[in-house]
């Protein structure tokens with residue numbers, strides 16, 4: 068199809084462009100410039116895992132850097148295979164998480180989309196997402212010779228036990244003591260309270276953005292959300308983030324008022340599970356749109372705000388141990404099914420697409436059981452796509468295309 | 481007639497080659513309950529104190545079919561094979577399973593197992609991941625106390641402090657004899673074939689522990705009497721490092737290639753045998769102390785270089801010529817540590833090689849060539 072044709076077929080394309088995108092790019096660019104020039108401005112840089120408690124860092128004026136966010140950038144800019152191969156040459160098995168592989172190679176070669184991440188002054192690793200981050204941060208701690216703080220959030224098989232809660236709570240105190248030692252000054256608890264409030268406000272707004280997808284037709288797709296997620300991960304607890312999501316929410320509400328659908332002629336509504344396939348988001352988005360299917364929500368971008376009910380903004384630090392321990396990926400899949408069912412109902416999804424992501428064992432192992440539960444308990448069709456979020460060598464395009472087409476046929480019939 | 485040591489070794493080998501059969505017979509004879517486990521962080525001492533036989537699961541190398549519909553292919557053969565055994569009913573002699581928290585795959589397996597394998601008893605011991613802080617140690621104590629309570633509840637029994645202390649004594653006896661065996665073997669390799677040590681280790685994790693302790697002590701005593709000289713041989717001294725080893729053939733092949741496995745850092749080897757437990761009046765605390773002091777497994781954190789340092793220390797102490805890393809494919813914790821461990825060794829000119837084992841070990845011919853090349857180079 069030529070560009071000319073596209074225009075005549077799709078007159079609403081400009082309407083559907085999300086205007087906030089440019090603002091987001093601006094904020095992220097500034098953020099990375101700040102992080103890269105932290106030394107000059109006398110600020111400390113901490114690397115932190117995506118599920119980790121960033122709020123105390125913000126309150127201490129430390130610039131948080133997220134290797135996983137960087138990993139996503141590597142994937143989206145299709146530099147994954149090259150970097151992963153470099154890590155493999157260094158002796159890292161090709162079966163390890165591709166975020167970790169790409170990042171380790173970036174550090175060693177100053178490669179990647181932004182020429183490597185700014186060096187950390189210290190590391191904060193919260194294992195509420197996986198055991199991989201523990202090993203990965205150990206690698207980074209040896210490489211950069213900097214202190215490593217581990218926030219250990221015991222996995223929840225059936226319930227969060229009292230002793231686990233106490234353990235995490237005492238570690239939050241240790242975390243703050245660690246930050247004070249690293250920064251050479253005391254935590255300002257008034258500031259911390261403000262940051263906590265801003266974090267909650269940001270999370271609420273982000274959840275409100277996600278909720279707009281419950282409207283039919285949806286003003287936004289999960290593919291857009293993957294992009295807009297950036298700030299809730301990296302700059303949670305700042306005014307910039309609050310303002311940004313307020314703007315995005317306004318934009319979405321306006322679209323709802325004007326009945327603008329992100330997928331023109333939306334007919335099918337799907338839910339996505341697991342991380343995005345970063346190097347194929349465009350392709351997948353077009354593929355589903357060609358079937359008039361909109362990915363209205365996903366378990367990944369909702370993970371951050373999913374714990375909102377557990378946070379008390381007036382007792383932010385105390386409730387943190389509960390909320391950070393109970394993120395979606397740190398619970399058993401019979402606990403996940405409740406959340407998944409709730410989402411399926413809320414967004415009125417017709418089907419579930421699961422990315423079986425060979426990089427991410429904690430997210431992916433158990434998906435087959437989850438799939439069965441969804442089919443039995445909710446009676447909706449499911450599709451599993453075997454791939455990897457960054458390492459393109461594990462994406463069999465034609466095979467996946469056939470599977471998506473077949474899945475959509477069953478949905479249509 | 482056989483020597484006493486040969487007789488015992490034959491028994492261990494039979495158990496090691498047919499652990500399920502052994503478990504069935506012991507259950508029949510003694511009426512004891514059997515509880516399975518995957519990892520050396522399982523507080524076996526508590527199971528023993530509960531009157532249960534702790535039974536280590538090694539997975540199966542035989543064709544994976546039923547597990548396919550629960551676990552993707554990018555998951556280690558121990559996890560997939562273990563589930564296959566359970567789903568096929570090969571573990572029907574077990575009452576249930578204890579899952580200590582280690583890696584991401586085991587973490588997910590625990591829930592899949594709980595929901596599909598159909599055992600009565602299922603206990604998760606979500607231990608701390610770091611072992612080097614006071615709050616982690618306190619939590620470790622709490623988790624162990626929790627396992628004790630969970631056992632009491634699911635088996636409807638009481639576990640007394642006295643029973644735990646007795647169990648600790650028994651385990652100390654076992655472990656110190658296992659260490660004697662290792663040391664003897666390192667000093668005089670000719671005293672016993674390495675594959676026999678392998679079978680002994682496997683039996684240690686499967687057999688009725690009181691029976692095993694007696695047999696093992698008799699074995700060590702009679703081996704000590706053997707007139708084997710401390711000869712220095714030209715054979716190369718090899719250390720294995722990695723997770724689980726379920727491949728007796730590997731020892732034979734290394735042997736044929738001119739190597740002598742004299743030491744290891746395996747989950748089914750020295751990491752299991754290491755770590756004396758204080759015999760105090762606070763048995764749960766004593767158990768926690770062993771875990772926080774023992775050689776660390778890569779799924780846990782003691783410090784960023786703890787494993788490298790302890791590996792090097794053993795290499796020097798045991799006069800190792802080369803290290804063979806033995807990893808299961810898709811095992812993340814070990815794969816992450818490999819480059820730095822290799823580097824640690826390399827800096828002191830200790831050669832190493834990596835053998836990654838998929839569902840099955842590589843064919844013998846290929847293995848022999850790889851080991852011969854490595855050993856020739858030493």
Ligand code: SF4
Pocket residue numbers: 135164165166167196197198199200342426427428429430
């Ligand atoms: S992708 Fe999965 S394994 Fe990798 S860092 Fe994220 S949660 Fe951990």
Ligand code: SF4
Pocket residue numbers: 556557558559582583584585586723724779808810811812813814
């Ligand atoms: S071999 Fe590795 S991946 Fe498999 S269960 Fe053990 S630690 Fe986990």
